Amino acid sequence: MVKDMIFGTVGGLGLFLFGMGIMSGGLKDIAGQKLKDILGTLTKHRMFGVLMGAFTTALIQSSSATTVMTVGFVNAGLLTLKQALSVVLGANVGTTFTAWVVSAFGLGGLKITAYALPAIGAGFLLRTAGKTQKMRGFGNVLLGFGLLFVGIGFMKEAFDPLKDNPDVTRTLIWVGKNPLLAVLAGMTLTMLLQSSSASIMIVQILAFQGAFGTDWHLAVQVAIPFILGDNIGTTITAELAATQTSRNARRVARGHTMFNVIGVVYMLPLVWYGVFGRAVDYLTPWELSEKTIMAELAFAHSLFNVCNALMFTAVLGWLVTVVKKIVPITEQEIAQKPVALEKHLLNTPVIALEQAKREIVRMAKTAKQAVRQAVDGIMDKNRKELKSVRELEDFIDVMQLEITSYLTALSRRNLSNEVSIELPVLLHTVNDLERIGDHAVNIVEIGERKIEQKLSWSDSAQAEADMLRTEIDQMCDRIITALEHNDIKAAESALTNEHNLNRMQLEFRRSHVDRMGNGICTPQAGLIFIDLVDNIEKSGDHLTNIAQAIIGGLQWEGIKPKIPAET
Numbered sequence: 001m002v003k004d005m006i007f008g009t010v011g012g013l014g015l016f017l018f019g020m021g022i023m024s025g026g027l028k029d030i031a032g033q034k035l036k037d038i039l040g041t042l043t044k045h046r047m048f049g050v051l052m053g054a055f056t057t058a059l060i061q062s063s064s065a066t067t068v069m070t071v072g073f074v075n076a077g078l079l080t081l082k083q084a085l086s087v088v089l090g091a092n093v094g095t096t097f098t099a100w101v102v103s104a105f106g107l108g109g110l111k112i113t114a115y116a117l118p119a120i121g122a123g124f125l126l127r128t129a130g131k132t133q134k135m136r137g138f139g140n141v142l143l144g145f146g147l148l149f150v151g152i153g154f155m156k157e158a159f160d161p162l163k164d165n166p167d168v169t170r171t172l173i174w175v176g177k178n179p180l181l182a183v184l185a186g187m188t189l190t191m192l193l194q195s196s197s198a199s200i201m202i203v204q205i206l207a208f209q210g211a212f213g214t215d216w217h218l219a220v221q222v223a224i225p226f227i228l229g230d231n232i233g234t235t236i237t238a239e240l241a242a243t244q245t246s247r248n249a250r251r252v253a254r255g256h257t258m259f260n261v262i263g264v265v266y267m268l269p270l271v272w273y274g275v276f277g278r279a280v281d282y283l284t285p286w287e288l289s290e291k292t293i294m295a296e297l298a299f300a301h302s303l304f305n306v307c308n309a310l311m312f313t314a315v316l317g318w319l320v321t322v323v324k325k326i327v328p329i330t331e332q333e334i335a336q337k338p339v340a341l342e343k344h345l346l347n348t349p350v351i352a353l354e355q356a357k358r359e360i361v362r363m364a365k366t367a368k369q370a371v372r373q374a375v376d377g378i379m380d381k382n383r384k385e386l387k388s389v390r391e392l393e394d395f396i397d398v399m400q401l402e403i404t405s406y407l408t409a410l411s412r413r414n415l416s417n418e419v420s421i422e423l424p425v426l427l428h429t430v431n432d433l434e435r436i437g438d439h440a441v442n443i444v445e446i447g448e449r450k451i452e453q454k455l456s457w458s459d460s461a462q463a464e465a466d467m468l469r470t471e472i473d474q475m476c477d478r479i480i481t482a483l484e485h486n487d488i489k490a491a492e493s494a495l496t497n498e499h500n501l502n503r504m505q506l507e508f509r510r511s512h513v514d515r516m517g518n519g520i521c522t523p524q525a526g527l528i529f530i531d532l533v534d535n536i537e538k539s540g541d542h543l544t545n546i547a548q549a550i551i552g553g554l555q556w557e558g559i560k561p562k563i564p565a566e567t
Contacts, residue, residue: 008158013198015151019144026140046086046316050309053090058097066091070252081248082320085255089309092231092260096305098197099298101148102204116153119146155205172212176222179271183264186229196234200227200301204294216288220296221277227301228264228271235260251323258319263308279303341406349419352410353426356403360429361484363399364546366392367433368476370440371539375469378447378532379462386444386451396437403430425549429483432542439535439542446531455525458515464508465529468536471500479543482550491550494543501540508533 057066070087119142126139176182190199203226206212212219235257270276280300286292312319341359345352370392377385407427415423449455457465475497482491512529515521521529 005158008154012151012154012158013193013202015147015154019147019149019151022140022144022147026137026142026144046082046313049083049086050090050093050313053087053092054094054309055090056087057091057094066094081251081255081323082316084248084252085319085323086313086316088252088256089259089312092256092305093302093309095196095234096298096302099200099204099301100295102197102201103294103298116146116149119143120150155202169211169213172206173218173222176212176225179225179228179268182222182225183229183232183268186226187233188229189226190230190233191236196230199230199233200297203227203230204297207293207297208290210290214290216290216293216296217277217281219293220280220288220300221271221274223297224271224277224280224300225268227297228267228304231260231304232257232264247327251327254326255319255323258323259308259312263304263311267304267307276300276304341402343409346406346410346413349410349413349415352406353419353422356407356410356426357483359399359403359406360426360433361480363396363403363430363433364476364480364483366396366399367436367440368473368480370396370437371443371472371476371536372469374440374443374447375465375472375532375536378443378450378528379465379469381447381451383448383451386447389440389444393437393441396434400430400434425552429546429549432545435542436539439539442535443532446528446535450525450528453524455522455528457525457529458520461512461515461521461525461529464504464511465532468501468504468508468533471497471504472536472539475501475540475543479546482547486550488551491547494547498540498544498547501537505533505537 053066053070066087070084070091123139123141123143123146127136127143128139130136130139175185186199186203189202190196193199203223207219207223210219212222235253239253239257267276270279277300280296280303281288283303284292284296284299286295288296341355342352345355370389373385373392374389376382377389404427407423407430411420411423475494478490478494478497481487482494509530512521512526512533516523516526
């Protein structure tokens with residue numbers, strides 16, 4: 001019996017999570033891009049943000065996906081931290097929709113499980129034979145929906161013996177009557193499963209099977225603390241996802257944790273004295289019974305998250321202030337932020353333009369450092385060097401945004417002819433430097449692949465990589481000198497480096513193909529080497545754009561035509 005229960009629980013839970021994943025993917029295929037567009041435009045007011053977060057999460061069945069989209073909008077500058085937190089508050093409400101889907105099992109009995117099998121068949125047919133992405137998306141929704149309920153059916157059967165086991169019932173009731181223990185248990189279960197939907201589903205089925213006793217009012221009181229714990233446990237997913245991300249991403253994750261933990265803390269006394277349970281019973285329109293207890297718990301889950309969202313929406317400004325203090329700007333970040341872009345100088349355009357040029361020089365030096373460390377990391381298989389490149393690329397992105405914003409603000413002033421001609425060329429220079437940072441990250445990614453797959457290059461390949469490193473290093477130095485001192489000779493010398501890089505790209509590609517053909521180098525290592533050559537050559541293309549701009553006196557008319565750099 002114990003073996004059957006363990007196997008049924010593990011297998012049913014696996015099917016439930018697998019079905020949820022497939023259904024979520026299908027829903028995102030059908031409506032994901034449209035929701036992204038809507039989410040980016042309709043969150044200007046905090047209440048709209050909450051509603052959009054709830055709607056998006058209910059539709060795509062993934063609060064994690066909503067949070068990731070939201071963080072992406074924050075990083076892109078499309079949403080403020082306050083707007084992002086309002087969306088995540090809404091995502092907490094939207095994720096309760098899954099509990100309502102699960103409660104349909106109790107309301108519909110075994111009929112839903114019976115319909116799950118044809119849903120799987122129809123879904124698989126649409127998924128494999130569908131001619132459009134939307135049709136295949138619908139197939140995934142049906143397939144996932146069916147698997148989800150088959151998994152619930154297996155777990156229902158696995159938990160069936162529990163209703164006849166008084167020891168299990170007594171233990172669960174004892175834990176539930178000690179809300180702190182129950183919260184801890186629910187939190188731990190969610191952390192282990194990495195899914196609040198799955199852990200709440202388990203609590204619902206346990207209640208449905210009478211594991212909390214057949215006094216249904218008492219069962220609800222006992223089960224609610226477990227559900228509160230699930231709400232804390234679900235924050236670990238966002239926290240783990242944000243460990244290696246930007247500061248704003250970490251702030252969103254901390255805010256998510258804060259309003260869930262604080263919500264449980266202020267709700268616990270109401271649960272302890274039975275006030276919350278009685279409120280749930282009073283607000284639900286059905287008679288509490290075996291069939292409706294799963295819906296009762298779904299309502300309790302929704303009520304908690306709706307109340308919490310309303311409360312924190314009212315004090316969202318305070319929450320933003322607190323998370324900014326918890327995750328402050330570091331001294332290193334302050335040092336990397338543009339320091340010369342003084343807004344009061346915008347009324348003196350000539351000086352403001354010179355200040356922008358100073359920051360562009362700093363950006364160029366950072367881009368050079370990123371490329372150098374990326375190449376060092378891939379050649380030496382140094383994870384630490386590779387990791388630091390991502391931080392440098394973040395700084396490059398910040399500098400691009402700051403300098404572009406400054407130059408855009410400058411363009412609105414009354415400008416002399418000289419300044420108005422130079423300004424658009426400088427904007428393109430900033431974009432070229434940002435693209436160099438992107439190519440450095442591309443090198444990091446192939447470097448990480450080289451380390452993970454334990455690949456090595458031959459001595460001749462290492463020597464060629466070293467030649468590329470020397471050439472791009474020298475080209476960066478010449479471009480920095482040209483930008484710093486308006487040195488046309490240095491810019492012209494950089495074009496020699498570009499010519500060398502183009503020649504090396506052709507020669508090294510051929511020589512590496514020969515090495516692979518002779519068995520000196522494996523195909524996997526060869527592809528990584530060729531990717532390195534291409535990314536360095538493309539970085540040289542962007543540096544060439546800058547060199548030609550300097551040679552042309554930062555005027556479009558003076559820039560020689562060139563084949564556009566690959567991106």
